[in-house]
Amino acid sequence: MPNMTFAQALNDAHKIEMSRDPNIYVAGEDVGVYGGIFGVTAGLLDQFGEKRVKDTPITESAIVGTAVGAATVGLRPVVELMFVDFIGVALDQLYNQAAKMKYMFGGKARIPMVLRAACGAGIGAAAQHSQCLEALFMHIPGLKVVMPSTPSDAKGLLIQAIRDDNPVVFLEHKMLYALEGDVPEGDYTIPFGQADVKREGTDVTVVATANMVHTALSAAEKLAGDGISVEVVDPRTLYPLDEEGIINSVKKTHRLVIVHEEVKFAGSGAEIAAMVAEKAFDYLDAPILRVAAPFCPVPFSHPLEQAYIPSEGQVIEAVKKVMA
Amino acid sequence: MPNMTFAQALNDAHKIEMSRDPNIYVAGEDVGVYGGIFGVTAGLLDQFGEKRVKDTPITESAIVGTAVGAATVGLRPVVELMFVDFIGVALDQLYNQAAKMKYMFGGKARIPMVLRAACGAGIGAAAQHSQCLEALFMHIPGLKVVMPSTPSDAKGLLIQAIRDDNPVVFLEHKMLYALEGDVPEGDYTIPFGQADVKREGTDVTVVATANMVHTALSAAEKLAGDGISVEVVDPRTLYPLDEEGIINSVKKTHRLVIVHEEVKFAGSGAEIAAMVAEKAFDYLDAPILRVAAPFCPVPFSHPLEQAYIPSEGQVIEAVKKVMA
Amino acid sequence: MDLTNERLVEMYIAMNKIRTFENRVAELFADGKIPGFVHLYVGEEAVATGVCANLTDKDYITSTHRGHGHLIAKGGDIKLMMAELFGKKTGYCKGKGGSMHIADLDLGIMGANGIVGGGPPLAAGAALACQYLDSKSVAVCFFGDGASNQGTTHEAMNLATCWKLPVVFINENNMYGISSCTINSMCVPNVADRAAAYDMPGVVVDGNDVVAVCEAAGEGIDRARQGRGPSLIECKTYRHRGHFEGDPCAYRDDSELEEWKEKDPIPRLEQKLKEMGVLTDEKIQEIKDKLQNDLAEAEKFAEESPFPDVSELLEDVYS
Amino acid sequence: MDLTNERLVEMYIAMNKIRTFENRVAELFADGKIPGFVHLYVGEEAVATGVCANLTDKDYITSTHRGHGHLIAKGGDIKLMMAELFGKKTGYCKGKGGSMHIADLDLGIMGANGIVGGGPPLAAGAALACQYLDSKSVAVCFFGDGASNQGTTHEAMNLATCWKLPVVFINENNMYGISSCTINSMCVPNVADRAAAYDMPGVVVDGNDVVAVCEAAGEGIDRARQGRGPSLIECKTYRHRGHFEGDPCAYRDDSELEEWKEKDPIPRLEQKLKEMGVLTDEKIQEIKDKLQNDLAEAEKFAEESPFPDVSELLEDVYS
Ligand SMILES: Cc1ncc(C[n+]2csc(CCOP(=O)(O)OP(=O)(O)O)c2C)c(N)n1
Ligand SMILES: Cc1ncc(C[n+]2csc(CCOP(=O)(O)OP(=O)(O)O)c2C)c(N)n1
Ligand SMILES: [Mg+2]
């Protein structure tokens, strides 16, 4: 298996799918000549031409809205929002149009489209370019929400997303773009709704998403030294959410810690905790803890930003707390 | 105490505040001549004139954005979004600008503004005019989120919201507008972050919001007949959330059911459940159940819409389940 | 454009079909048979009719909250529409959508829309697909004077011109967005003046003259079909009824309504066709009887159809 | 407008102040002293300078992601700016904002903005407050060519004209929005052409001629101050550096940059002032030395200031 970065894996997924299906087009700000601000769409313009790789004006409502319209009529758009923070200027086309059309029309529409966006803190990009907002998308029936943590998951899930007949929000944590890993060659898909056990363990289940999977894994490694066996579960898709996979792990470990970079309050972890508190309550031996960002915008200054991002230390502390 | 409807109580709050503070203005679509689609701003134009009661074009980004700008510079805007569903065309000005400015500027801004919006199903208004979206607002640091359930709470909380120096999202369930109740006269405020025990009980805590408070109350009445004593707690503000108030009730009853009309998945109840599963786990004798809308857009057809809205029967069932 | 007598009669029938439908819906709403928000098209029939006369089933339209007229003009089935308004399982959307969300993708009807300004980006997207697939089809975007102030409309027009998309923006300027008169919501006299911001043709036409609408829209549609890009056509018209059923209309003068009733597009065409000798009183009665019959049938169908079963609630969310 | 020699020299100094600041920031970014996204104003100094020469501390501006020039021209303190860019506690935003969010409300600077099109509604709102409070102050909205395609910009301009708000929209047309050239992102030759959509004055001015900018902006600002409503002034200019620091600029030709460097606003004014006998080489050197000194001081202040303490993380979220 070739080794490549997360960004290259996404690029590979685009190329494979665009080669396979002529009705896929890519659009967004700076996706063409520039190759995407994070390089994900590099080379696509050269390979597929202007018809299929469309640089747009700065016009997110129209980028998303044309994708919805084009998808309804037979194309399969893959559009880039650059930063997920920008969804505020385009949300209506996603949540009132794309997500609801099929239902409102009594089932008679298909809206196969992918909205890709970079998310997350870590590069000093401050409050309007660093958010994680997956909980917003999870709450909207009609959308699917994907959040990969490794290059190979990124590729498999993006191909899956492009082939899905529903609007899919595909969230790419920007601290992962440079992460390298082995990635299966060619056609490779990962079904939605299947959590991946990134590390097996018996004492505590840690559910983590995106870059927090790696934070959880290194915490788990350290905790192993203390004799605590941590199972790290990566849901990979937040909707559909693999409730069974998470519950099975909790049934084994009886303890749950959830880790995400999003703000804790009303974040994605709230749903996971609530779901377990409902469906696996009797298996729990300890409170469910969430390690997540505090309730403030993302600060610019490096030490503050680092304090904002959930850390290995916080995960270790939470795990020890539920073990106490 | 005079008896008035929820809509009249809101109207009263506007009048009291606008009489007190000349820097309050009201703006929105059809708030002037029409008096608001739901009549909340009726009579304000006559009483306060065009300068202070502004009919706007259909331009939600500018309505919200001008409020943010004007608030930053010294006014106290109270703007109406008509239906909360429309937030998708204006979200950026609320969540990236209003909510974050103070923090991004190192504390040096004050943005006293209220964004009022009608929410909820029940009048056959279908998928784009019936949503409850409180979870979206709760997740954004910098915003406060208010959701009253009675005429007197509506008045006290709206006056409080107008006097707050932060952006406040004020959600009015449209099935409540015609609800009558006693409302304190004149100046009357309710502090944010104080849940109200709408009915005392000892066996199960039911946390409910907006119109679901009434559903919960009537369920509680029926359950009392079965010998089950239900405590109904209305948070009234979702941010700040009265965690202590909720936990105190759970410490007493050891059982928690959460009821809201919002979609269950990643809804406001997820945060409440997760918070309790973390902070009051040891007091819980049963799984935490949520009674909420299913994962679909709001349907138009009356029987479907009625099936969508959480019912008294579902609350009774959930309470019986946690009592079993 | 030379409209044959046959096409003129077709347009006359279409306008009457909309009018009779809408008038009956008003009654049914008042009777409590139809719930929710219902925005009627009475008075504006010439716009949808004149525009859609240039389209085939392979062309697309996006509609608005005031969608019945567009749907009927584009060939929508009034039985399925009426059943939908009743919230019945046999309706266009199985009862899930209601008045504001009726769609018929087989006819290229991409849906009414409850969001003002929701349609323009969708229409540009449909046009993009037409261009991409080289189908020679076009997309038509109906939108109101109020919607022209919405940011999404600006963005869709700009992108459509940048990409030379085969889309025609049809502005239905009925002078009001609910209670907001255009004189307070925009400073230019015509929505069409805004075409200058995108360097596309902007045309103003009498929206109560179905022939004028048909010709102006035809030019824009031809232009789009030939790959020459989008255009904006503003049709000046007026709604006879309130914004939605139940609107007391306190914000406008009765005299204004009376003036516009003088310009009612249906009697205007009727008069013309009678003068041309194309229609006689008997023929007119025949047309109206047929329409009433069809409408009665549609209503019967709607009345007698079952409501959706609660078990269907969670169907149709995902493909 | 008759600009006194003194005012011309002030503008010369302001432009140089921006230029030296930006050039140093570029170096500091390259050295890893400044993190995040940094968008520099080099080449565009005449716009902010010419516009802000008409404003007092009681007037408001909204800025963009490319905000340093606006801030300096409006009187912002480069010590506090530099400290903010370093993420220090002593910075304008206590290190919480960084380059894209610097504000100084006491000077009427309503903040840089990370959202393209984020500023126009805010500027309209500030103008509304000026009108409401009858303060005779005005608001100026800086926005890019790219931002003019954003729906929020359209909405703000429309509402501003409807309400006759005292706001001036200053378009900085530097021909690109990141890699997107205006010829691909709009079909009209000038952003100012869009003023026609709102019936407000739309003016095009050489954005590299600070005197021309000052005069054109002055007219718009006077108009606003006198209660005669908004206007749109487009300043044609060019950014010398990449979109942000680190941008390889592969999307544009070097020759284009060279051409524009010929039109660099700073040498142009310098030349003029020398010809007028207002400035001599010595005086110029003196000015530049002073600016370098101030800059060095600002940098030292930034370097030596402490980072915010982690305990401050949750402060400043709410009032
Ligand atoms: C985004 C949004 N804002 C507001 C509304 C409420 N609303 C529904 S129709 C309408 C007026 C629309 O006016 P116009 O576009 O002129 O269409 P008309 O009703 O005159 O046909 C308004 C304000 C909405 N549905 N969506
Ligand atoms: C809503 C939004 N979309 C996209 C971006 C990413 N972005 C930042 S600056 C920029 C280009 C802006 O172009 P222009 O308005 O011309 O300003 P300039 O950079 O040329 O000064 C883009 C696309 C953003 N910050 N916000
Ligand atoms: Mg209208």
Ligand SMILES: [Mg+2]
């Ligand atoms: Mg630019």
